[in-house]
Amino acid sequence: MLIEMKNITKRYGSLVANDNVSITLKKGEILAIVGENGAGKSTLMKILYGLESYDSGEILINGKPVRFSSPYDAIKNSIGMVQQHFMLFPPFSAAENIVYGNEPRRGIFFDKKEAYRLVEELCRKYNLYIDPKIKVKDCSVGLQQRIEILKVLFQQVDIIIFDEPSAVLAPQEIDNFLQTVLDLKKAGKSIILITHKLNEVMAVADYVTVMRNGKVVKKMPKHETSIEELSYLMVGHHLEEREIEEIEPEEEILAVSNLTKTSPDGVKLLDDVNISVRRGEIVGIAGVSGNGQSELIQCISGLEHADSGKIVLNGIDVTNASVSAIREAGCACIPEDRYYWGSAAEASLEENCIMYHYQRKSELMKNGFLNSRNVSLFSETILKDFDVKHTSSSQSMKDLSGGNAQKLIVGREYMQNTPLLIAAEPTRGIDIGAIEYIHGRLLEKRQKKDAILLISSELSEIIELSDRIYVMCSGRINGEFSRDEATREKIGYLMMGGKNDDEM
Ligand SMILES: Nc1ncnc2c1ncn2[C@@H]1O[C@H](COP(=O)(O)OP(=O)(O)OP(=O)(O)O)[C@@H](O)[C@H]1O
Ligand SMILES: [Mg+2]
Numbered sequence: 309m310l311i312e313m314k315n316i317t318k319r320y321g322s323l324v325a326n327d328n329v330s331i332t333l334k335k336g337e338i339l340a341i342v343g344e345n346g347a348g349k350s351t352l353m354k355i356l357y358g359l360e361s362y363d364s365g366e367i368l369i370n371g372k373p374v375r376f377s378s379p380y381d382a383i384k385n386s387i388g389m390v391q392q393h394f395m396l397f398p399p400f401s402a403a404e405n406i407v408y409g410n411e412p413r414r415g416i417f418f419d420k421k422e423a424y425r426l427v428e429e430l431c432r433k434y435n436l437y438i439d440p441k442i443k444v445k446d447c448s449v450g451l452q453q454r455i456e457i458l459k460v461l462f463q464q465v466d467i468i469i470f471d472e473p474s475a476v477l478a479p480q481e482i483d484n485f486l487q488t489v490l491d492l493k494k495a496g497k498s499i500i501l502i503t504h505k506l507n508e509v510m511a512v513a514d515y516v517t518v519m520r521n522g523k524v525v526k527k528m529p530k531h532e533t534s535i536e537e538l539s540y541l542m543v544g545h546h547l548e549e550r551e552i553e554e555i556e557p558e559e560e561i562l563a564v565s566n567l568t569k570t571s572p573d574g575v576k577l578l579d580d581v582n583i584s585v586r587r588g589e590i591v592g593i594a595g596v597s598g599n600g601q602s603e604l605i606q607c608i609s610g611l612e613h614a615d616s617g618k619i620v621l622n623g624i625d626v627t628n629a630s631v632s633a634i635r636e637a638g639c640a641c642i643p644e645d646r647y648y649w650g651s652a653a654e655a656s657l658e659e660n661c662i663m664y665h666y667q668r669k670s671e672l673m674k675n676g677f678l679n680s681r682n683v684s685l686f687s688e689t690i691l692k693d694f695d696v697k698h699t700s701s702s703q704s705m706k707d708l709s710g711g712n713a714q715k716l717i718v719g720r721e722y723m724q725n726t727p728l729l730i731a732a733e734p735t736r737g738i739d740i741g742a743i744e745y746i747h748g749r750l751l752e753k754r755q756k757k758d759a760i761l762l763i764s765s766e767l768s769e770i771i772e773l774s775d776r777i778y779v780m781c782s783g784r785i786n787g788e789f790s791r792d793e794a795t796r797e798k799i800g801y802l803m804m805g806g807k808n809d810d811e812m
Contacts (some may be wrong), residue, residue, distance in 0.1 A: 309371065310335045310498055311356070311467065316365035318351055321709070323699045326362070328520040333467070336498045338489060340530070342507040344521035344542055344739040345711025347698035348466060349502045350391075352519075353469050355498075357389040358382040361653030388465035390473055391455045393710070396444045403427040403440035404450075404489040406459045430458055434488055448598045448647060449476045450765075457488075469494065469500045472710065475737045476767050478597045504711075504739050506535045511732050518542060543741035550772075552751065557586035557775070561638070561728050561759045562608070567617030569603055569783075576616065577603040579783040582662055587727065590750065590760045592774030594767060594799050600783035601763045602644060605730050608761070609641040610634040635664060636694055640724035642717055644732035644763070653706040657698055660705050661687035668724075695742060710737045718746055721752070729753060732763040745774060767796055781805050 311333040318326040333339050341349050354360040356367065358376030367374050369385055379389070383516060396405050403423045412422040427440040436454055437526060444452060453476045460468055460477045470489075474482045482505075489512050503509060509516055513530045518541045526541055540546055545674045562585040569578040578600050585591045595601050605611035608619055610631035619627045622638040628639075630718045652660060662672060662683055671682045687701050698708060714737050731750065735743045745780060750760055750773060764770050770777055777789045779802040787808040789798065802808060 309333070310337075310369065312366075312368040312371075313352070313356060314320070314366045314368070315356060316367075317364050318348075318355060318360065318362045321699060324522050326355070327556060327808065329365075329519070329522070329524055331517050331524065331527075333498055335498050336493060336496060336510050337514045338493055338501060340513035340516045340757075341500060341502045341519060342504070342506065342509060342516065342538060342542060343374075343525075345715065345737075345742060346709040347519040348522045350709060353389065353471055353500065356382070357387060357469060359389075383463055383465060388460040388463050389469040389471065389473050390460050391394070393708055394452050394456060396452060398443070398445035398458075401440065402438050402442050402444060402447070402455050402458075404439075404463050405444055405455055406430070408426045408459070410462065416602065425621070426462075427458065430462055434458070434461055434491065435484060436461075438490060450478055450481055453477060454481070457485075457533055459553060466496070467498045467500070469502075471502045472504065472737055473501070473510055474503060474505060475636050476765075477711075479767060480596065482508070486742060496687065500790055504737065506538050506740070509538065510535060521792040539740050540737060541745075547740065547744055550751075551748070552773075553755075555588050555755065555757075556589040557558065558757055558771075560586050561622055561658045562771075563618075563620045563763065564604075564608065565618045565620075567604070567607060567619065569607065570612050576783045578607065578617075580778075581617070581772075581783070581785055583785065584727065584760045585761050587759050588754060588757045589760055589775045590605050590754050590773050592762045592770035592777040593780055594764075594770050594777055594803060595780035596803050598801075599780045601780050603734050603783075604780070605641070605761070605763055608634075609639060609643075609730055611643075632667070635726070638725040639728045639730060640664070640721040640728070642721045642728040642734050644736075653774055654704055655703045657691065657708070657716065658683055658687040658698070658701045660716060661690045661701075663720065664724065665720070688756070690716065690719040690723055694722075696747070711739055711742065714738055715742060715746075722749060726758070728761065729758050730763075733765065734762070735764075736765070741774055743769075752755070767799060771796065771799070779803055 313331050316326050316329045329352055338450050343349055351360060355362045358379045358381050374385060406427050407423045412419045412426060424440040431437050436458060439456055475483055477485060486508060492499060515531060516528055516530055517524055518526045520630060564581055564583045567578050567581040571577050581604060593601050603612060607614045610629055613628045624637045626634045626637050665672060672679055672686060684701060690700060696716045697712045718726050718734055733748055762770060762773060771794050777783050777794050779787045779799055781803060787802040
């Protein structure tokens, strides 16, 4: 056996994140680990990669007991990991990040040219393309993830751990990624893959381990299980198809007209964008990531300024207004990057829950100070309603599991009760049970005649929820569909730059 983790137990205070967990990995095998948010998947992998200590249990590699005190030890033992959260240096280039720790040198100096060449070669080898010179801070979330993957491949390890590698990738990129995983297996590498997307498990895994509440609940070869069984094991009940009731939309809540934004180097990020969202509607924006969706929601929510055009929200002109003025006018926003825009990692759960709320809710303040009793009552409601698995509301945000952090942000923004909610990738990294719940809440908001602007790289999520869908390509709105007209094929065609009236 290549890797054996035996009876691993890991506690954080009173919380048992891993409870007597055992897993095995054979050489050349792809092992998928699935399970609800907070089940203990990332913790187990951080232990294997030397990032976390453990309280009891044993790790064997090729039958030999090992104990890592840092990732450096793990890499020396041929184990690499692509983590759930990016670990890149934003001001540096892709190549500098990828070769970091193993830099090519000429004499004592860093050989940049050679680094570019090595990275280009690596990209070709694994079919994962990136401009070696691009700065990480200028990369979309999807590209950053790709740099993370290349960085691990550059370490030439034999065992690669992927913690939700596809959560931030666009559908085409996911297909490429899965092919990469299969290619790596063919090249003799062994892989552990954590994912919430069960079709990925079915596409590439040899073996599946299901975790729940810190424990392993079942292990089986992939061919002995199915998506239905796996989702049942994770969620505890069968998921049902949802009937979405038709409702008549009411007055316009958001009108974006002729919005244009050009990057400093002359690229049209937004090219004459016109969209409209009415009360009682969920409007989806589909597109390959990096085609203007991010810029559009950043302009609407006040994080970026447009060069020209107009944004009217709830009857108020909010073009290039401040974030707080826009929120005041009636817009809440679940941002696409939960760590960069969405939360304060070092702050407590309570503090994160009341962000943007305390200015608007008088009961949270008392004589200019926070009313701690009401703050904690209010936070508990969010944490409970959105099922955020936590130990105490004073723990810091960064100690939540990825999916639970996302649920907190969704809950906080939902509870703003604004007439417009921008939901960018609302279910990124969330388990299938919680996705069902969040979709239900979004539909409930629509039922109350609020409006939702939904951006998602999951086309199925857009198609399932949206009453109308705009397709973005190269900064332009390239077409529009009603719920009845929308199909995966038609949307996909426009996403790639095709035209609505082309013969298909
Ligand atoms: N440093 C920490 N301090 C306290 N609690 C922690 C810490 N790290 C993780 N936890 C807790 O341990 C539990 C397991 O977390 P883990 O990140 O392993 O979950 P996961 O299965 O990866 O979930 P997700 O699908 O959401 O990523 C969670 O309840 C989490 O809050
Ligand atoms: Mg995790």
